[in-house]
Amino acid sequence: MRQALAKLTLPMLIAAAFGLMLLGKADALLAERARMALADALAPIYGVLAEPLDSLHAAADDAEGTFSLYSENARLREENERLRRWESVALALDAENATLRANLHWIPDPAPSYVSARVVADAGGVYARAVLLSIGPNHSVTKGQIALDERGLVGRVTELGARSARVLLITDMNSRIPVILERSRSRAMLVGTNGARPRLMYWTEGQPPAEGEHVVTSAEANAFPAGLPVGVVHYSGNNVPEVDPAARLDRLEVVRLFDYGLRGVVPPESQASLRAQGPERRR
């Protein structure tokens, strides 16, 4: 009897595994909750671990840097010279922009509020690109908030726990971002491929993206504010326009989560709660 039961355990558990897959498919929220509960438990531990590991990586970078001090110095001198010239141009343009806005009675964009959070772990697995953030227990982070690092767009908050948040990167397969090509002002979609460089698709007929062109977010669909830096167009070997992300997605340490108050694309469950609050909340 006991042996028969022992023999049955494995087939029963295999059946349970299939059941788990069905359950995960039928109730995606359940899997997400279990995942974020585990992430909530681990995020503080990984947060503590991340600091010495970061300093270790920084020490390795420093050691590497000492070998190329001379060439690096020459490069930086040259770059500094170039940037100084650009700085004067930028200041002049900024002043001109300010006077033009004053004359036009331009309504300024509201200054967005943001919080900074430490990236504590990779949260993508084999077939996704995402990172896990450690955020305090009394945070004001909501789903759909936009993550930026010091250089450009990183992604959006897709899953939220009590002390952790998962940010889907712009390189993930499920990421779709409306963008504007800065020179031609032509619109396009930035489609993640799980590779290092997301791909540009659906650009305006007759205005293909040019190599080296800057790409910024578009306010279309009310999911992103206009003009966040995304990256630079680069044609791949087989002539597909891709974008080299401005953000350093392979070595994220701290990201800023911005609340632009945009509710253009929100996950279904928060849409339900918005509807419950009445139509006056939805502008």
Next chain:
Amino acid sequence: MDKLPGIRPRQSLGRRLDMAARRGFPGSTTALLLLVTAAPLGVPGQPELQASIALASVFFWSLFRPASMPPVVVFAVGLLADLLGYAPPGVSVLTLLIAHGLALRWRRVLVRQGFLLVWLAFVGVALGAAALQWALTSLLTFRLLPPGPGVFQAAIGAGLYPALATLLTRAHHTLAEPEQA
């Protein structure tokens, strides 16, 4: 168990705890390996490493000490791997259970063979597991995923197994041996 003739130490509480700890060693170290490989180590290919390390550990213990790696433990390890690896729930569970079943079936033949043949068997299992995970994830997310990461995962598993097996063989004869309690 106590049918064998011979003198053995008294079944005191301490000894029983020691034996239980030794029996729990394979399951707990596998879970610990999963948690460590999910930490922000900054190693390239870490998600693939995580998936293959769980498979290698489950395969090894199912082959050499199945009493300490029962199906229920394999199920729990798979669930942890799914939650940590952000895979659709059930995918790693099924893969690990099948690897466990195969190891049990081949046990009689493989245990007597040298290391090379066991490694070859594991390479086959790793390839099959990566293919199954790729197919199931594609099916459950309704899109054809690029097969590259799966191939990479199988390759990492195959390359990692000798090193891991050396460590685990040592533990198998010392730490995980309930008779030594």
